[in-house]
Amino acid sequence: MCGLGGIFNLTGKGISGRDITIMASMMKDRYDGRGGGFAAYGIYPKYREYYAFHLFFKDEEAKEVTEEFLKDRVAIIKDEEVPMRNIKEIPREQIVWRYFVEVPHKFKSKADYLKREQDYIIDTVFTINDEIDGAFVASSGKNMGVFKAAGMPQDVARLFKIEKYNAYSWITHGRFPTNTPGWWGGAHPFNILDWCVVHNGEISSYGTNRRYLESFGYKCRLLTDTEVVAYLFDLLVRKQKLSIKTAATALTPPFWSQIDRMPEPMKTKLTALRMTYAPAMLNGPFAIIVTNAETMIGLNDRIKLRPLMVGKREDFVYLASEEAAIREVSPELDRLWAPRAGNPVIARLNGDVKEEIIH
């Protein structure tokens, strides 16, 4: 059991981290203090051109080794310690540093440089996480960052001075770990490029999904099932160019009994989609919130074994495990609803929020 929350401003207006912290603290009985975290988009406008790496280091040595490695791979435009408070609730287990980096021009020779650049960044992240002992990349997207630690989300917020950041998209997670030990890197959100995922539940299809992703070169080494969701979105949307809706449909497709009753050409289309993405399908009890720079997606498993609520008030969209969390930050709502099992709720920057009816 875990607590999820998300706040998304449809017009891109930044708001402080105070509201998301309140949301998180409303779901106290959904976590036990072994992991909490936040992701925020739009927080580094000054460095928006650069990949923002949030890094955890076990000690100075890990930091030195990583910096040596980074200097070989990318150009570091700026680096600094991520501001932190000393609080008694969370001992400083890690050194947390951020680097704004760019991929050197020698890699930009090809026409498809953007794609290659992103793959290059992913490869850099995987290599650090995989090969450098005591170093961990918490996030690697542009103009965004992940803040997480082993503690209650509201303490993590104090630790990282979350209230000082202004973001148009916020997600949070309070963790009640049942599958992996609690450490800073194991807390949610999980990130790759600008994809972030927070997750309540279990991905029972993890083994199938992981082996599918591995055949595309993704490395699932985080000892947790949540990472596959971030990689699946990266694969389906960024690499294979599916729309967010189609990608979400591939991950929680309608049942065959529903597809069999559909009219053509929907039937053929969904049959082909399920055949193609059978190993990508997510199974098990889950509610997830997935974000990238332009979107916030809420998604439940196909029989809705975990709670997820959506609220809307003017240009704000709220997602949370519990209605109480939404009501606490926005007592008045234009709309509040529980999306159906397997239907993605998609909020788009400069667009609207919509539950896509695929089930």
Add this chain to the structure above:
Amino acid sequence: MVWKNFPPDFYVRVDKELCINCMRCIKECSFGVHEYDRKKELWKRHHEKCVGCLRCAAMCPAKAINIEKSRMEYSPHPVWTNKVRKDIKMQAETGGVILTAMGNEVPYLSYFDHLVLDACQVTNPSIDPLREPMELRTFIGRKSERFDLEEDSGASLKTEIAPNLKLETPIMFAHMSYGSISIEAQLSMARAASKIGTFMGTGEGGMHKDLYQYADHIITQVASGRFAVHEEYLKRGAAIEIKIGQGAKPGIGGHLPGKKVTKEISETRMIPEGSDAISPAPHHDIYSIEDLSRLIYALKEATRYKKPVFVKIAAVHNVAPIAVGVIRAGADAVVLDGFRGGTGAAPQVHRDHHGIPLEVAIATVDRRLREEGIRHWGSIIASGGIRCSADVAKAIALGADAIYIGTGALVAMGCTVCKKCYTGKCPWGIATQIPELRKRLNPDEGAKRAANLLEAWSHELKEILGALGLNSIESLRGNRDRLRGVGLNEIDLEILGVKPAGW
């Protein structure tokens, strides 16, 4: 004098008080065990001929017959077992190869019996298949790597979907030819397959015209003898399987003796009546992977690329690179036949000593295809020694897309695994062409029992998925995380890609 079959394997004990002298056992036994001397009014039982099929005991109206394992044995010796000594004596008598049937009898380690499935507790609710949808539908064939859709028009599909077989349960009936088994047995499986929404294989014997109406659920076979292969045959079935090898006898061919080639069999196989039907060990036009590719594409051309083409290989030491080659050569699925696979006739030495376990073959082939990034090019069909729904679930978790059952299907229809199929005297009307014996299998009943078996296993598979917290078979496929090994060594576990229990 040295006796060939002494001491006998079985002892036929008939209770004289119960026996009503109806003579039924004489008719029932196709091996000539029971004999009655009318003049002397004396019964004679030829114990040494008994194969332990239990037909007579089952049919005896007075329930007077008991077939016992003979207690008479040679002086015990742990190395020179009774079987070893009997085999030697038989060969000393005949100078020939020992022929046998059904699957491998050497008690090699069964990996299936050392793998256990996971189950949900607390953090992940199990799912009740009686209340929630539970999906077993499986597609066999090539898949695209990505889905290409014209987003603007909303639904026009750019991805070209290769022909796939749609299975409502991931279990099919293995290829057993008309000739090796009766048309009644084939009909039973064809009807069961159509009813359940799955498939049966013709084997190398062609498709008897009585099966035409079920052709949508029949996979035709092209083997080294090329019996019955012509355009109509290829087009009639739902898919085509090229048989390179068989788990029960890797590396060797087959032989249907002329006396079994009846008129109907000769018509179906398209060979002269009474002539030996010989399938050579290799296909004489396939001496390399390029040759195989040519045959695959010749068959695809002949069927206008509308039928998936499978290639069946025996699981041998190098199975992973061979299977990868098969998929790269254009096959839409590779069938892996493990060393426990059954047969209607095979030399004992091949059946018992060639090939590798199916579980290992699935694990290594699935891994290699993934490493090469071509897992979606073709499906993996596992066959050979699958005995129950748990074996099916384990095979799928190791990486198989679907499985074939042969022996299991025959047992459902009455077979008692007496291992005498090659004699053509199957007491249950299955592996025989003798009209009186064939009558013993009623295709309506056979179909019902074969379908029941598929239904029972499918039902159990749904319960297994429910216990795993999954509601679709595709989330079990290759999901080795949901398996644990019990009592396997480190290397075995590494090869299977499975953690030991406790990890």
